[in-house]
Amino acid sequence: MRIVHYLNQFFGGIGGEEEANSPLQEADNAVGPGRLLEQTLGDGATVVRTLICGDNHAVENQEELVDAVVERVREADADLFVAGPCFDAGRYGMAAGALCSAVQTELGIPAVTAMHEENPGVDLYREGLYIVDSGRNAAKMKEVVQRMAGLARKLVAGDPIGLPREEGYLTRGLIRDQFVDKSSAERLVDMVLAKVQDRSFDTEMPVTSFEPVARPRGVDDLSQAKVMLITDGGLVPKGNPDNIEGMAATRWGAYDISGADDLAGEDYEISHGGYDPRFVQADPDRLVPLDALRQLEKEGAVGKIHGEFLSTSGLSNPLSNTRRLGREMAEKVKQEGVDAVILTST
């Protein structure tokens, strides 16, 4: 196994903070933790190149560093790239994460690093990488390197990787299927018994929590405001001109309502596989309440209704996708000078 190992100036033996600006340098043998890694991996594992860079230099010149390191790893014909362990050193973690991620993507070889859970490199790179949980400092260096070696061996051999707790890496936040011995019925009863008896249990899915969205300032004067209607109920003109998918939609559309006081069922269809659409089909205003809003506009309670409504289909859609849809719609809302939006869902 041919390994290229990345270290910062401190673990690379150049010096402390005073050497944090030192540029990328290299050795053709194992250095510092690399020697321990070589020993732990044993027969056939060689650190063929050690790359060392000062922490400041690394973060200030990250793009050049990434290019240079990827090139060095390519030249070395490595089977594995290792960075760190970085413990709670933030700049070191950021560089290690960027480098591992680039090497993995560009060269298709596995990469392993190690950090403390609170290292800023973890937040940025955890999803794409196996980051061994290193603790805050080098106190458990040997254990950490052992875990890195264990993961590295499996990754290089293409063996299946166990769960975070078994292998010692930080949860990546991803899901994969696995056959288990106990049926879901048995697991459900195990869990409810543990819960009702105040014993500890492991949920199979952590409860998700999201940053609260701050309530924006109210509309000062609705009678002067331009209002837009947006729905995720999948209402589209007949023929679904933008091919908005009825499930896990990747697209949204803007549809003209400038001349209309009322939406008629025969002009629209519903691209949404998750609700009983009969009532909306019979009268689309039940989903996109143009008729009522137009009335308010006529009465002067609302300044002006924007000439298009926006629509997509909100069903089984991953957040990575809906965030993009939301951003795109928000841009449109801003461009059109809209003051208020009424969002309707199903």
Add this chain to the structure above:
Amino acid sequence: MNLTLAYHPVRALRFGTPTRLDGTTLDIDTDDLRALLLEDEALADVAFEQVAPGEDCRAGPVFDIIEPRAKTAGDGPDFPGILGPPLTAGKGTTHVLSGMAVTVLDEHAAGGSRGSIGRVLEMTGPAAEGSCYSPLHHLVVVPRMAPGKDGATAQRAKRVAGLKTAVYLAQASTAHAPSESQTFNPVDPGPPGRQGLPRVAYVGQIFSRQRRAELDEPVLYGHNTTGMLPVLLHPDEWLDGAVVTSYYTSMGGAETYLYQNHPIITELYRRHHTGELNFVGTVASIAGSDNTDRDRNCRAAASLVKWALNADAAVLTKYGGGVPHADLAETARLLESEGIRTSVMVSDVSRDRRVESALLFNFPEVDAIVYGGGNDTRWEVRPAARVIAATPAIGELLAGARELGAMNVAGVTNQQGASRLRAVVY
């Protein structure tokens, strides 16, 4: 309420006259059975095939899978509300042909969210290993509809044909002594020594109003569930034919077989009998069609668990996709707010394989979650030596080497608790 299941193991199927149980071999008189099924004028014809475990065979799309069961004469109707009057199920003795199933095929390729092949019965190879149906002998029933009989009429005809076949076959066993029988002790926490055990209930959705039930679609005692509120059921009612699966089972799967052998109810019974808990009863619930419907249903289900069952804890399952997922969580939240501890099972809805997209709720108190997998498992299966399908076109679609996703194989993913396929966080 005291149901006895009398088991007659079946180790071979044989087409022959008359229909009878010969040791562990079931002889099936297909002409006799066909005549019985063709009493339904919606059916033009029906074909039968027998399949053994391990056979290089693929059949599909599967409409339903049913365990052959027949009640002792005088102990009540089989599948009450569908094949007989809607009298209470779960009483007396029901004879079971264990180790086999009746598998009814659809006459159309399924389409919809599970793709063109729907769910298939896969009897050998890697995909079969994950299914609870591949170890069984199957009598595959392939109905052909009479001209002009389609839609709800055809669905009903397939449902009834499957149930009638299941009863007809098991009637061959009712005069025999079973090799084993199982009686479920009535749910009763009264006896000494049981007072301190947690009182556990099961709350299972049996339908989601995201789809309109057909007028004559039998789900609960033959009723299509329209307008129904959650209802108390004795566990034995589930096991004895009170509930059958809806026509819509595409999200995660549910077969009548797994109501008859309900994995959660049988597990709660097992733990009841080993003295780990008091299984106090069940509630059959419905996922709502809108917020009002949701609130009404979730609150009614929670109230039954609290006030009628006086439970300390409850296990909850859903039926279908996103709306049922949200209703399940809301019911659990209401129960938790009443001090009733819950565990819930949800199926994988995270299409980008990220944890952040995995749940449709974020209630901190609903924190005991079993997470079923399926979106991430597929097999490259070899061509099948034998294919059973209603039409040559579907047969051709199924025959070749192809990719089969976990959700396309009956018995791999399941919302009644049978599945061993889990989605793990890494």
